Amino acid sequence: MTRKNVWIASLATPVMITVLLLFAGSPSVTAADQPSAANTQVKIDNFSFGPQTVTVPVGATVTWTNRDDIPHTVVSTDGVFKSKVRDTDETFSYTFTKAGTYPYFCSVHPKMTGKVVVQ
Ligand SMILES: [Cu+2]
Numbered sequence: 001m002t003r004k005n006v007w008i009a010s011l012a013t014p015v016m017i018t019v020l021l022l023f024a025g026s027p028s029v030t031a032a033d034q035p036s037a038a039n040t041q042v043k044i045d046n047f048s049f050g051p052q053t054v055t056v057p058v059g060a061t062v063t064w065t066n067r068d069d070i071p072h073t074v075v076s077t078d079g080v081f082k083s084k085v086r087d088t089d090e091t092f093s094y095t096f097t098k099a100g101t102y103p104y105f106c107s108v109h110p111k112m113t114g115k116v117v118v119q
Contacts (some may be wrong), residue, residue, distance in 0.1 A: 041065065042114065044072050044086070044106075049114035056096060062116055063093040072112065077103040 033103045038060050044065040054062060064074045066086040074083040074092045080102055083092035096102065096118040106112035 039063065043076075044056045044112075045068050047109055047112055048103075049074075049106075049112060052113070053115045053117060055117040056117065057098055059097060060118070061093050061095040063091050064112065065089065068091055071081060073107045074104055076109045076115075077105060 010024045022119055038057070040054050040056050041064045042054060042062060044064055047068065049064070056062060064083070064086070066072050066088055068088050069088050071087050072087045073085055074081070074094075076082060081094040081104070085093055085108070096116060102116040102118065104114050104116070
């Protein structure tokens with residue numbers, strides 16, 4: 001090691017320790033631990049939405065993923081949102097900015113229904 005490298009190493013080590021301590025000491029509550037479902041997933045499978053009803057806070061984004069091997073849509077009964085036809089593994093997302101109850105269905109199979117409750 002040159003003298004310069006030794007100096008950098010002697011400086012870098014305490015900095016690294018400080019960074020590690022900061023991480024270790026920071027509150028362990030992360031976004032993943034929050035009960036709020038700011039990003040809620042609904043699975044479309046076997047001709048049904050699951051969970052059929054999701055309750056989310058205002059501002060939450062709900063993402064539907066088609067896990068079925070046939071195409072489906074996600075269409076708000078009240079015309080609030082409307083997906084294109086989603087093939088297998090395709091998704092549709094909508095961000096709910098107002099509290100309320102949002103029933104929806106699949107326009108290809110209208111018996112498929114679900115509900116998003118925003119509060
Ligand atoms: Cu469908």
